[in-house]
Amino acid sequence: MLKVAKFGGSSSASGEQLKKVADIIKSDLDKKYIVVSAPGKRFGEDNKITDLLYLCHAHITYSVPFDQVYKMIVDRYSEIVKDLGIEFDLDGELNEIKEKLGKNISVDYLVSRGEYLNAKILAKYLGYKFVDAKDIVFFKMDGTLDEEKTSVVMRKVLNQAGNAVIPGFYGTGALGDIKTFSRGGSDITGAIVSMVMDADVYENWTDVSGFMMADPRIIDNPKRIRSITYRELRELSYMGAKVLHDEAIYPVRNANIPINIKNTNNPEDPGTMIINEREKLDTDLPITGIAGRKDFTVIGLQKFYMNSEVGFVRKLLSTLEMFDITFEHIPSGIDTVSIVIDNENLNGKLEKLLSEIERVCKPDALNVYKNIALLAVVGQNMAFTTGVSAKIFNSLGENDINIRMIDQGSSEMNIIVGVAEKDFEKAIKSIYAAFNK
Numbered sequence: 001m002l003k004v005a006k007f008g009g010s011s012s013a014s015g016e017q018l019k020k021v022a023d024i025i026k027s028d029l030d031k032k033y034i035v036v037s038a039p040g041k042r043f044g045e046d047n048k049i050t051d052l053l054y055l056c057h058a059h060i061t062y063s064v065p066f067d068q069v070y071k072m073i074v075d076r077y078s079e080i081v082k083d084l085g086i087e088f089d090l091d092g093e094l095n096e097i098k099e100k101l102g103k104n105i106s107v108d109y110l111v112s113r114g115e116y117l118n119a120k121i122l123a124k125y126l127g128y129k130f131v132d133a134k135d136i137v138f139f140k141m142d143g144t145l146d147e148e149k150t151s152v153v154m155r156k157v158l159n160q161a162g163n164a165v166i167p168g169f170y171g172t173g174a175l176g177d178i179k180t181f182s183r184g185g186s187d188i189t190g191a192i193v194s195m196v197m198d199a200d201v202y203e204n205w206t207d208v209s210g211f212m213m214a215d216p217r218i219i220d221n222p223k224r225i226r227s228i229t230y231r232e233l234r235e236l237s238y239m240g241a242k243v244l245h246d247e248a249i250y251p252v253r254n255a256n257i258p259i260n261i262k263n264t265n266n267p268e269d270p271g272t273m274i275i276n277e278r279e280k281l282d283t284d285l286p287i288t289g290i291a292g293r294k295d296f297t298v299i300g301l302q303k304f305y306m307n308s309e310v311g312f313v314r315k316l317l318s319t320l321e322m323f324d325i326t327f328e329h330i331p332s333g334i335d336t337v338s339i340v341i342d343n344e345n346l347n348g349k350l351e352k353l354l355s356e357i358e359r360v361c362k363p364d365a366l367n368v369y370k371n372i373a374l375l376a377v378v379g380q381n382m383a384f385t386t387g388v389s390a391k392i393f394n395s396l397g398e399n400d401i402n403i404r405m406i407d408q409g410s411s412e413m414n415i416i417v418g419v420a421e422k423d424f425e426k427a428i429k430s431i432y433a434a435f436n437k
């Protein structure tokens, strides 16, 4: 039996947490490859090391003194090393980083030091080998994973290493520089190690006892999801349930490796199993989970006889292509079509995009709705159950929540609802309550 275990920032936020991590690892010899994030928050108002490193880089870029932020980082690691009581040359490591803290330091290199140092510390505490992610994770020129090179090199290095601790979140770019995944990317590193080493299970250790039916920061004590398919999980994590990065699903799903979400603070809890087959799901609830995100803009077009104008949607989408904008959903009616765009992708381009849409599509009306939140109600059982959408829309209606958009994928595995951002939490609460009476 081979297990890959990834411990997130919440599991490694302090010496005390890292001691729990070590106990978990030592109590199960199948956990051979350990992936670790940078120290996360110890309490609500605390800072994640990765955020402090980004902040430090911003100070350097704008030539603002960064000593105070840098000191906060140094203090956190000093405390961890002290609490663990290990002999660790922290000063030597920090000096190496400090020497590079000039104007031209790459942001990816600097933020990757969060996981680098944490993995080195944990390896020392466990007596495991430290394997630097820069030597086993490789990216292509376009920034995507170089799966071939990564597989060959990682397999060779890890087979020789025996038990090893690997920093998550980064690897080496095509030009030999350090590159990171997007935020939360240590989950992806864990999934890649699982795939390449052909693990029997990928354990993802965090601070909650599994994937919940809804965000526990919005719903008090939500029901735990005992088992969920990769597809459902991807929908939920993409839509904001960031327990697991949505891009971490692909490598393990392809290799058919189950993921087990577990709680470092409650290791006995079974957590959530993420598997391939719907038939083996341990649930008969019509919906599996609810997730959502704020910060969307909806652009709505109306045009009489739009449905008979050949190529209308193509023209509309070509305007997005022109500005290099991706979209989330495109619900349409007979004479209407809307595009839902993540604000991050609009990035100051909205006015220019609207004028191009006017020019190319000549709509009768063009409306923009800002501050939209999207909610996704997800479940593979939904396609086989009647009345699910009625329940969702009734619950929103009963709570006076105005629905701004509805979309349902062809898989019938999710229903997406757009609401005003101010109604976001209320909407999640009312849908959750409707399915948990």
Ligand SMILES: Nc1ncnc2c1ncn2[C@@H]1O[C@H](COP(=O)(O)OP(=O)(O)O)[C@@H](O)[C@H]1O
Pocket (backbone or CB within 6 Å): 007, 008, 009, 010, 011, 037, 040, 184, 205, 206, 207, 208, 210, 211, 212, 213, 214, 215, 216, 217, 240, 241, 242, 243, 244, 289
């Ligand atoms: N549906 C959900 N189920 C469980 N946790 C959720 C859900 N949606 C959001 N979360 C939040 O995700 C957090 C865990 O993710 P994250 O902070 O990235 O963990 P880590 O630091 O271990 O990587 C939980 O503490 C919880 O607040």
Ligand SMILES: N[C@@H](CC(=O)OP(=O)(O)O)C(=O)O
Pocket (backbone or CB within 6 Å): 007, 008, 009, 010, 037, 038, 040, 048, 050, 051, 114, 168, 169, 182, 183, 184, 185, 186, 187
């Ligand atoms: N430390 C990185 C990568 C990561 O995956 O962190 P976490 O496991 O705490 O989500 C980040 O904050 O984005």
